[in-house]
Amino acid sequence: MTTADTAPLSYPFNVPESLELSEEYEQARNRPGLLKVRMAYGEPAWLVTRYAEARFVLGDQRFSRAEGARHDEPRQSEGRTDSGILGMDPPDHTRLRTLVAKAFTVRQVEKLRPQVKQLANELLDELEAAGPPADLVDRYALPIPVAVICRMLGVPAEDRPRFRVWSDAALSTSSLTAAEFDANMEELRAYMRQLIEEHRRAPQDDLMTALIDARDVNDRLSEVELVDLCVGILVAGHETTATQIPNFVLALLDHPGQLALLRERPELIGGAVEELLRFVPLGSGASQARYATEDVEVGGTLVRAGTPVLVAVGAANRDALRFDAPGTLDISRTGMQHLGFGHGVHHCLGAPLARLELQEAIGALITRFPDLRLAGDVVWKSEMLVRGPRVMPVGW
Amino acid sequence: MTWKVEIDPQQCIASGSCAAIAADLFVVDGAYARPLKDRIEEDERALDAADVCPAAAITVRDGTEVVGPRP
Numbered sequence: 001m002t003t004a005d006t007a008p009l010s011y012p013f014n015v016p017e018s019l020e021l022s023e024e025y026e027q028a029r030n031r032p033g034l035l036k037v038r039m040a041y042g043e044p045a046w047l048v049t050r051y052a053e054a055r056f057v058l059g060d061q062r063f064s065r066a067e068g069a070r071h072d073e074p075r076q077s078e079g080r081t082d083s084g085i086l087g088m089d090p091p092d093h094t095r096l097r098t099l100v101a102k103a104f105t106v107r108q109v110e111k112l113r114p115q116v117k118q119l120a121n122e123l124l125d126e127l128e129a130a131g132p133p134a135d136l137v138d139r140y141a142l143p144i145p146v147a148v149i150c151r152m153l154g155v156p157a158e159d160r161p162r163f164r165v166w167s168d169a170a171l172s173t174s175s176l177t178a179a180e181f182d183a184n185m186e187e188l189r190a191y192m193r194q195l196i197e198e199h200r201r202a203p204q205d206d207l208m209t210a211l212i213d214a215r216d217v218n219d220r221l222s223e224v225e226l227v228d229l230c231v232g233i234l235v236a237g238h239e240t241t242a243t244q245i246p247n248f249v250l251a252l253l254d255h256p257g258q259l260a261l262l263r264e265r266p267e268l269i270g271g272a273v274e275e276l277l278r279f280v281p282l283g284s285g286a287s288q289a290r291y292a293t294e295d296v297e298v299g300g301t302l303v304r305a306g307t308p309v310l311v312a313v314g315a316a317n318r319d320a321l322r323f324d325a326p327g328t329l330d331i332s333r334t335g336m337q338h339l340g341f342g343h344g345v346h347h348c349l350g351a352p353l354a355r356l357e358l359q360e361a362i363g364a365l366i367t368r369f370p371d372l373r374l375a376g377d378v379v380w381k382s383e384m385l386v387r388g389p390r391v392m393p394v395g396w
Numbered sequence: 397m398t399w400k401v402e403i404d405p406q407q408c409i410a411s412g413s414c415a416a417i418a419a420d421l422f423v424v425d426g427a428y429a430r431p432l433k434d435r436i437e438e439d440e441r442a443l444d445a446a447d448v449c450p451a452a453a454i455t456v457r458d459g460t461e462v463v464g465p466r467p
Contacts, residue, residue: 058412059412059415061416061419090417097447101449101450106407107452344412344413344416345413347412347413347450351409
């Protein structure tokens, strides 16, 4: 077993201004044991980079998210927030997740496919009318998930300019002080509380109304949980997908053979999205540390009770022990179980919705524009937990 | 009374939610999750797993009556 007597490496490894996976991960994967790392804030942590160990830690109840609140959790920003459902363990986690799970099942979101398809095509009409160069992020990648999650939850999509700043700050790794970070979150909560009151007065056919019923009628969640759950769904429901749409387009433009294959065989879109989810390391690094609640051996390292473990899913998704030619983008791969949506109880609640939006958005875009290309420099999000273009000019 | 637990491999996306909720009832050891035993004693966690499954792939039956996922 390895010991903890080496100095922790500074983490995260990836740079924000690209979609590359840092070579340090490959070295880590090839070394026995876990790696000791330290983030800008919080205590040192063990880093998991291999697939089998990533699945193990994410899927085992001896690794707790809730413990993070009782520790100096490793993180990229000074501010720390109560991470809501992401910071809970069963049975609290199960109680909240149950309330929203049904809205996001495969079968339920599949009903939205015609609407998403239509929305993508309308946005492409507008893009085409505006003419190149056009910003793919602002005009296409962002409006699709914003419209969908706002409609589901019951948030006016036209309020996007209002919640954009707060929502960005929620995922920010920038130099916001803890006080600024808290102030931002409080503004977003205040906005949501006001919407919840409006829904209380005039119930709608949406998820917010269903959650208000769970609170008011069945007493299944507290008022704070209600507000934070709505905030969490709104933020998580659009930022990641809005970031992955341009990321996937960049990855495909970077692999013209694969893009040509997808245009030739559009029925591959489902598998292509899965492969892109595996291939694109979205996060600038691992976050959401899990704390061992007892001594557990992970990949040859003894993780002592009370010690945090970070799981680098981007690295695990490129583990040669699990995937053939892991560094190759191959949209015809099958039977793959990437960790792009995580694993275990915190497996992305919105995975079926994200899949649907990504399939429809990418499919419609590459079909409409056979000569799609970059038409200017990509401006990267440099201060976010997720990596991707902030601005991406395209031509066709 | 015992319950019967099934996972539809056509629906399962191997999220690992079920095994993480009840490792003694569910396992993800191949392409899909499966129940470790198809008959179990009444167990609230089986219903929880069925409720939170992102694929709605888990069915729990008491005799012929479906008890999970809960409506």
